[in-house]
Amino acid sequence: MEDRNRITRLHTLLVVCLVLFAVLLGRMVYLQLWRGDYYAKQSDGNRLRQSRILAPRGIIYDSEGKELVNNLPGYAVVLQKQSSYKPETLQQH
Numbered sequence: 001m002e003d004r005n006r007i008t009r010l011h012t013l014l015v016v017c018l019v020l021f022a023v024l025l026g027r028m029v030y031l032q033l034w035r036g037d038y039y040a041k042q043s044d045g046n047r048l049r050q051s052r053i054l055a056p057r058g059i060i061y062d063s064e065g066k067e068l069v070n071n072l073p074g075y076a077v078v079l080q081k082q083s084s085y086k087p088e089t090l091q092q093h
């Protein structure tokens with residue numbers, strides 16, 4: 001009688017463990033296969049974020065009151081060496 005009770009408990013515990021394992025495995029498959037793209041985009045959104053940082057600096061003058069440095073943005077155009085360029089690339093606007 002006691003052995004039968006013990007076997008019944010072991011079978012019940014085994015079934016509970018298998019059901020729990022199946023639920024966890026099913027959830028993992030759902031998250032990886034069906035929702036994987038969504039969470040990949042979410043993680044990229046958390047990792048890659050553009051923000052504009054303004055550096056408020058004043059204008060620097062020399063001892064004679066002549067402006068040395070201002071806050072206007074500067075841009076640089078660089079052409080990399082290659083065999084030929086399209087004419088519209090080299091046109092000046």
